[in-house]
Amino acid sequence: MSRGRLADSDDRLAYIDQATYLSFAATGRQQLAQFVWVYERQVDMDGLRRFHAHFGQGLAARLIEHSVLPFGRHRWVSAAGAPAPLDVADPRPPGQLGAWIEERSQTPVDPVHGPGWHLGVLPMSDGTSAVTLVLSHCLLDGGGSLLAMAEAVDGGRRDFGYDMPAARPRRKRFTSDVRQVVRDLPDFGRTVVHAAKFAYGKRGEISSSSGASRPPAAHVPDGDVVLPAVSAIVDARDWDARAEALGGTTYSLLAGFGALLGKRLGRVRDDGTVTTLIAISDRAGDDDLRGNAMKIATATIDPSDVTTDLAGTRSAVREAFAVVRDVPDDTHLLLPITPYVPKRAVRRTADVLFGDLPVSCSNLGEVPAEMLRIDGSAADYVLFRPMDQNVSRATIERTGGQLVLAAGRTSTFISIGVVGYEVGADNTREWLGDRVTETLATLELKATII
Numbered sequence: 001m002s003r004g005r006l007a008d009s010d011d012r013l014a015y016i017d018q019a020t021y022l023s024f025a026a027t028g029r030q031q032l033a034q035f036v037w038v039y040e041r042q043v044d045m046d047g048l049r050r051f052h053a054h055f056g057q058g059l060a061a062r063l064i065e066h067s068v069l070p071f072g073r074h075r076w077v078s079a080a081g082a083p084a085p086l087d088v089a090d091p092r093p094p095g096q097l098g099a100w101i102e103e104r105s106q107t108p109v110d111p112v113h114g115p116g117w118h119l120g121v122l123p124m125s126d127g128t129s130a131v132t133l134v135l136s137h138c139l140l141d142g143g144g145s146l147l148a149m150a151e152a153v154d155g156g157r158r159d160f161g162y163d164m165p166a167a168r169p170r171r172k173r174f175t176s177d178v179r180q181v182v183r184d185l186p187d188f189g190r191t192v193v194h195a196a197k198f199a200y201g202k203r204g205e206i207s208s209s210s211g212a213s214r215p216p217a218a219h220v221p222d223g224d225v226v227l228p229a230v231s232a233i234v235d236a237r238d239w240d241a242r243a244e245a246l247g248g249t250t251y252s253l254l255a256g257f258g259a260l261l262g263k264r265l266g267r268v269r270d271d272g273t274v275t276t277l278i279a280i281s282d283r284a285g286d287d288d289l290r291g292n293a294m295k296i297a298t299a300t301i302d303p304s305d306v307t308t309d310l311a312g313t314r315s316a317v318r319e320a321f322a323v324v325r326d327v328p329d330d331t332h333l334l335l336p337i338t339p340y341v342p343k344r345a346v347r348r349t350a351d352v353l354f355g356d357l358p359v360s361c362s363n364l365g366e367v368p369a370e371m372l373r374i375d376g377s378a379a380d381y382v383l384f385r386p387m388d389q390n391v392s393r394a395t396i397e398r399t400g401g402q403l404v405l406a407a408g409r410t411s412t413f414i415s416i417g418v419v420g421y422e423v424g425a426d427n428t429r430e431w432l433g434d435r436v437t438e439t440l441a442t443l444e445l446k447a448t449i450i
Contacts, residue, residue: 011162012073012180013064017291021064021074021111021138031137033145034105034385036130037374038450043121043129047376049086052119054152056082060139064111065165068173073180078162083115091123097130098429098450104132105387106226111138131374141292142364142406143281146371153370222394227402227421228432231383232440232447234414242445248310254363255299256306256313258405261439262359263303265422267403269356273300279362280324297324307442357400362386364408372410383450384408384417397423
């Protein structure tokens, strides 16, 4: 598909994308989407090279260019073509697959200078193989990534008409950015009034945003830490049968599993419930060019009921979805003020907006069949990993750890990626894999852990 030159404002980051990028710029912590394909055969390298080239011609073929104004909205610029070579690793034993996936998750990406994404291949000594794609969440969320991958498999191309980086003279950028600020002033004025009301209503939470129920962490040496991550592959028929037997749905079973795992990792409120943040796609079709098109539903779940009856969890999830659908989201109404927020305030935003010790949960639903066929034929397994780079150990300990789930399904299996860190725990892949296996067992489910 091809498009003409964009209007002057059409290459501006949406407010939600500006907020996502400014969070990264303020903290240095990079959120990633990582996808892994596992094959019980060798990869078709010719097919994979075609995918590699085509993926660089779609939604991921862009970077972020800063406004010349300190409070201006940034722009998308073109980054057409693969930004990094296809990286083929030396063969390793199958037992080192997890370590390789982790290494690739920490290979740098940069949404401003590039590469914004990269693709790697691991041949294994027993004839099996794996492929992983890692990209900055500043460029695309999970739903946008699935769309971009499906289009790349089909050989689709997009021309958004974005300028090349630094293509416009600084004076022209300045004039254009000033015009955009003037156009945004009505939104900004309304947002200032709303922000004052929001801050007044949240004044108690803002003053104690460190979280009353978070136990103080002992002093630990600072430095970056890689958050443990594993994936659980569950037979789709077993998953659906268990959801039905418990009176739930695939969404409520995933939320219930997240709450149970959250309890096991100490992520409970004073009343024993677990706050679950569920990402819901807000993408308005294939022409929605936002990098992050989502809303967040908040469900409070009692994990004590999950193993015997999902009715309460199902009700909590349904009510959370209804609130997102029917009630204006205060946090989204604040987005137009994002370019003016100081970095110090950005660093505290997550504590205020996302509550205390939450479990984040993203269900991608049925993934496009094309997404499994990046080398021309379907992979045996596909994994979804919501990874991070540049995570400060002091910060993750101060904020009480983390638990994030990302799930998708095919016709034959459910794939659940889990990234978890518990203050004071071993925090290894093996430790997290055991916690995931034990939690699934309480739901009478078995999984292959990768």
